[in-house]
Amino acid sequence: MSTVMIVIALASLLAALLLMRSKHYNVAYKWLYCWALIAIALAFFISVYAVLAGIVCTIAAFTVMGILVALSKGKQHT
Amino acid sequence: MKSITLKKLFLLHSWVGVVTAVLLFIVAFTGALAVLARPELKIWANQSLQQTQHIPNSEISTLVNTYHAQVPKEFGENIHVFMPTGHNFHLLALVFESHHGDENYQQEVLRAFEFDPASLALVNTYYGPSKQYYANRKTDAASYIGEFHADLHLGRPIGLILTGFLGLTLLVSTVTGLFIHRKLIKELFTFRWHKGFDVTISDGHKVMGIWGSIFNIVIGFSGAFLGLATVILLPAAAFVSFGGDQDKLIETFTAIPEPIISYVNQPTNITAILSDAQQRYPHAVILDATVMAHNDANAQVYLRLLGGEAVASQLLHYNGQGEYITSMSSFGHIAGVSIKIIEILFPLHFGNFAGLFVKLLWVMLGLACALMPLSGMMMWLAKRTRGSTPTLSADAYARWNRFIIGSCGGLVLACCVLFPVQVLLNYAVAGAEHNAYFGPVFFYAWLVWLVIAAFWQNYKNYFRATLLLCALFLISVLPFNSVLGVNNVINANSTLVAFTDISFLIVGLAFLWGYLKTKPDAIALAEVKAA
Numbered sequence: 174m175s176t177v178m179i180v181i182a183l184a185s186l187l188a189a190l191l192l193m194r195s196k197h198y199n200v201a202y203k204w205l206y207c208w209a210l211i212a213i214a215l216a217f218f219i220s221v222y223a224v225l226a227g228i229v230c231t232i233a234a235f236t237v238m239g240i241l242v243a244l245s246k247g248k249q250h251t
Numbered sequence: 252m253k254s255i256t257l258k259k260l261f262l263l264h265s266w267v268g269v270v271t272a273v274l275l276f277i278v279a280f281t282g283a284l285a286v287l288a289r290p291e292l293k294i295w296a297n298q299s300l301q302q303t304q305h306i307p308n309s310e311i312s313t314l315v316n317t318y319h320a321q322v323p324k325e326f327g328e329n330i331h332v333f334m335p336t337g338h339n340f341h342l343l344a345l346v347f348e349s350h351h352g353d354e355n356y357q358q359e360v361l362r363a364f365e366f367d368p369a370s371l372a373l374v375n376t377y378y379g380p381s382k383q384y385y386a387n388r389k390t391d392a393a394s395y396i397g398e399f400h401a402d403l404h405l406g407r408p409i410g411l412i413l414t415g416f417l418g419l420t421l422l423v424s425t426v427t428g429l430f431i432h433r434k435l436i437k438e439l440f441t442f443r444w445h446k447g448f449d450v451t452i453s454d455g456h457k458v459m460g461i462w463g464s465i466f467n468i469v470i471g472f473s474g475a476f477l478g479l480a481t482v483i484l485l486p487a488a489a490f491v492s493f494g495g496d497q498d499k500l501i502e503t504f505t506a507i508p509e510p511i512i513s514y515v516n517q518p519t520n521i522t523a524i525l526s527d528a529q530q531r532y533p534h535a536v537i538l539d540a541t542v543m544a545h546n547d548a549n550a551q552v553y554l555r556l557l558g559g560e561a562v563a564s565q566l567l568h569y570n571g572q573g574e575y576i577t578s579m580s581s582f583g584h585i586a587g588v589s590i591k592i593i594e595i596l597f598p599l600h601f602g603n604f605a606g607l608f609v610k611l612l613w614v615m616l617g618l619a620c621a622l623m624p625l626s627g628m629m630m631w632l633a634k635r636t637r638g639s640t641p642t643l644s645a646d647a648y649a650r651w652n653r654f655i656i657g658s659c660g661g662l663v664l665a666c667c668v669l670f671p672v673q674v675l676l677n678y679a680v681a682g683a684e685h686n687a688y689f690g691p692v693f694f695y696a697w698l699v700w701l702v703i704a705a706f707w708q709n710y711k712n713y714f715r716a717t718l719l720l721c722a723l724f725l726i727s728v729l730p731f732n733s734v735l736g737v738n739n740v741i742n743a744n745s746t747l748v749a750f751t752d753i754s755f756l757i758v759g760l761a762f763l764w765g766y767l768k769t770k771p772d773a774i775a776l777a778e779v780k781a782a
Contacts, residue, residue, distance in 0.1 A: 179608055194440045224561040225595070226605040232465060233612040239462040239621055241440070247442020247454065 175221045182217035185210045186235050190242045211235065257431055264427040269631050272624035273419045276659045278400060278417050279624070282470075283617025284666060285397035286602050286610050290337025292393030294747055296673050297341035299368055301738045301745040306343060308525040310371060312771060315521055316366075318345055319545055322362050325349040330542040332521075335368040338538050341389060343368050343541075348381060356380060375682070389683040392669035395693065401477075404690070408482035415478020421620070422471035424627075428460050435461050444628065449633045456626035459619045466616045466622070473600035476593070506566050506583030507553050515548035523573035528554050531567075531575070535559030547571065555581070561593045562604040625659060649710050657704030660717035665697035667724040670755060671731050678735040711772040718766040725759030728752055 189210035192203055211231070218234070219227030263342030268275075294300040310330060319327055326347035334345040358380055360364040360645050364377040377384050390398070402410025433440060439461060442454045460467075475485075489497040502508075520544060528537060535556040543551045550571025557564045566583075568576040577584075580594045598604035632651050636642035641653075672692050676685045700717070707713040727751040729740060738745040740752045 174578070210713040222605040222609075223562065225562050226609075229562075229599070230605055230609055233609065233616060236462050236466055237612050237615045237619075240459055240615075242454070243440050243442050243462065247438070247458070247600065248440050249443050249445060 176224070178217045178221050182214040182221075182231075183234060183238065185214040185217070186231075187242070190235075190238055191246075194242065194248075196247065217218050260427045261431045263652070264424055264431055265627075265631060267420050267427070268424050268624055268627040271417060271556035272628040273414075273655070273658050275417055275624040276422060276621050277403070277662050278414055278474075279421075279621035279657075280662060281396050281666070282474075283614050283621060284393065285400040286613045288397035289339075289603075291607070291747065292751065293337040293341065293391055293609075294745075295453070295751040296391035296393060296677070297337070297389075298677065298737050299341050300335055300337045301748055302369060306368060306371070308522045308529075311343070311525065312521040314343075314345060314366065314371070315542065315545070316518075319347065322347045323349075323353065324349070325353055326362050327391075327545050329541060330545050332540040333493075334537055334539060336536050336538060340365075341391075342366060342374055343371070346384075357402035377676055387683065387686070390686050390689060391777070392673040392689065394632060395669065395689040396666055399693075400415050406564075411478045411482050413478075415475050415480075415482075418471045418474030418476075418478055420471075421467055422475065423462055423473060425460070425467040429464055432457055432461065435511050451629070452626050452633070456623065456630060458625055459626070463616060463619050463623070467620055469599055470617075470620060473596040476596055477600060504583060504585060506579055506581060507543070508550045510544045510547075510549045512544045514547045516546060517548040517550070517571060519545050519550040519552065519571040520573035521545075521552065524552050524554065526570045527569070527573065527575055528556065528567050532556055532559040532561075535561070535565075538564070544571070557603065558606075562598050564597070625655070628655065649708070652710040653704040653707065653713060656710060656714050656717055657701040660698045660714065660721075661700035661704075664700050664717055664721055664724070665693045667721045668696045669693055671724055671727045674731040674735055709772055711769070715766055715769050715771060718762050718769065722759045722762035722766060725755045725762060728755040728759075 189207045192198070192207050192210070195203070198206070214229045214234070215227065218230045221227070222230055274758055278629050290300075292615060303466040315330060315332065319330065322393075326349045328349040328350055331346040331348065333340040333346065335341060335343050345364045345366075352358055352360050357617045358484055359382070360379065361377070361381045363375070363377040363384055364373060365377075366372065398404065401414065403413060404410065405413065429435070438454075438457045440458075442455075442458055444451045447477070483496060485500070486495075488501040489495055493499045493503075500650070521540070521542065525537065525540070528535075535558045538555045538557055540555075541553045543553075548571070552569040552571065554567040554569070555564060556567060564581055566579050566581055568579065570576060580590070602610050630649060635641060636645065637650045665672065669689060669692060672688065673685075676688055680688065704713065707716075732748070732752050733739045733741050736748070738748045743749050
């Protein structure tokens with residue numbers, strides 16, 4: 174069960190990151206959806222671990238996935 | 252911010268990074284490996300820990316009573332029971348301490364009995380000074396790398412001061428980096444791998460720096476604290492508040508005070524205490540138990556637990572009758588927010604607060620942290636070779652590259668060598684005699700590869716050779732263990748061993764992929780320029 178919840182949390186973070194990177198949405202909605210997806214990931218991590226560990230875990234997972242998304246789907250222009 | 256201030260910050264960022272780059276890579280890379288050292292890789296390296304087993308609490312209690320009766324009276328002051336969890340010990344260890352020595356020793360002395368976790372047969376005994384016992388415990392490849400990360404095997408305090416100082420430089424580099432790269436949001440997803448090697452390195456440095464900034468700040472701060480606390484902060488605190496008396500400071504703040512012995516005999520109920528702790532915190536691991544004034548009416552028992560819902564390790568306090576008194580941090584009951592922050596610095600640095608998944612995140616972030624100084628150094632060097640009046644000649648550039656590959660790549664290679672060596676040692680050498688091999692193998696492998704840098708002119712091929720050797724050493728772990736190891740991927744007696752062997756194979760194949768993807772250079776850059 175914990176593994177499934179971690180996978181869902183990671184998928185939410187990945188979706189949030191891809192949304193952050195995309196340019197196809199209205200900016201206000203884009204950030205709203207991003208925060209909603211991050212909140213879902215946070216809720217899942219908190220339910221798997223404790224509150225403090227869940228928050229730290231969300232930040233760490235978001236950081237790792239951010240680096241991986243940037244390196245694999247990096248923009249080719251500044 | 253004024254451009255002149257930014258310029259100064261840029262200079263600070265560059266020079267701090269360049270001066271400490273190689274050392275920072277060494278500490279960060281070994282730190283990334285050290286995250287998995289205890290207990291995962293320690294279990295992989297020690298056959299006695301590989302079969303999951305629970306030692307019955309009553310057996311532990313019986314052993315404590317039996318061996319307490321065998322040791323002289325003064326050794327009953329403090330009894331430590333170290334569980335075979337892979338966090339510290341690979342055997343069940345009963346340690347009977349006498350703080351004031353005995354007829355043979357005028358210093359802290361102990362008698363230790365070590366048992367096989369499965370059969371509970373007595374494996375080792377020790378009698379002698381306490382420091383010697385803890386210093387000469389059996390080590391393994393991963394623990395050796397973990398200890399290297401802590402003090403670079405330079406001894407204490409020099410090694411600790413150096414690693415603590417490197418934590419501070421990481422902190423300075425991260426903070427100055429955030430100020431000088433002002434287009435933070437814009438550069439979050441910019442990675443132009445089609446625009447040449449220098450641009451790729453520069454973008455990679457920025458991506459890892461911006462994304463990893465929170466982690467790097469936390470690791471830098473906690474690393475500086477861990478390195479400098481015992482050698483600088485503790486004496487400073489003792490100087491300010493206790494007239495320089497460090498023992499008095501520790502005595503005041505210790506979580507485990509000495510009990511007053513009543514000399515009234517009353518059996519200490521270790522079985523009930525261990526059972527109660529397991530019921531209260533079913534997901535936590537009991538690392539060790541400290542029994543004070545054993546079998547006295549005033550006996551006190553402290554259990555150190557890791558995991559469960561608590562982020563930091565916790566100390567459970569019981570009286571001798573088995574009544575639960577309280578749970579506290581390793582620092583005891585000290586009020587204030589600062590102690591709470593210090594308490595969580597340890598798990599935040601080690602990444603051991605929420606299982607394997609978080610540890611893997613810490614490994615990846617640690618590797619990204621290790622690549623930061625390296626990519627920064629490469630940017631610094633490349634910048635000096637460009638332009639109409641380059642300050643770095645092609646020869647010097649090639650020499651620098653060879654030095655970086657020899658020192659940083661040599662360290663990676665030395666770490667990779669240790670794992671197949673561990674399998675061979677498990678097969679051919681008994682117990683604590685392993686300790687004599689890790690140092691020479693690690694440092695000679697590193698030194699030889701660094702010396703080769705002076706002779707290998709083509710640095711790209713030298714880099715490829717480093718990748719190939721790392722790949723071969725890591726890939727060899729699985730076949731070696733399949734042939735020589737008791738538990739391996741073929742019989743799958745231990746899931747952790749099978750999983751770890753396969754992980755070594757995958758990482759080895761990743762190195763091999765890197766080797767195949769890096770194109771060989773027939774002629775070195777220096778030779779091209781000279782031509």
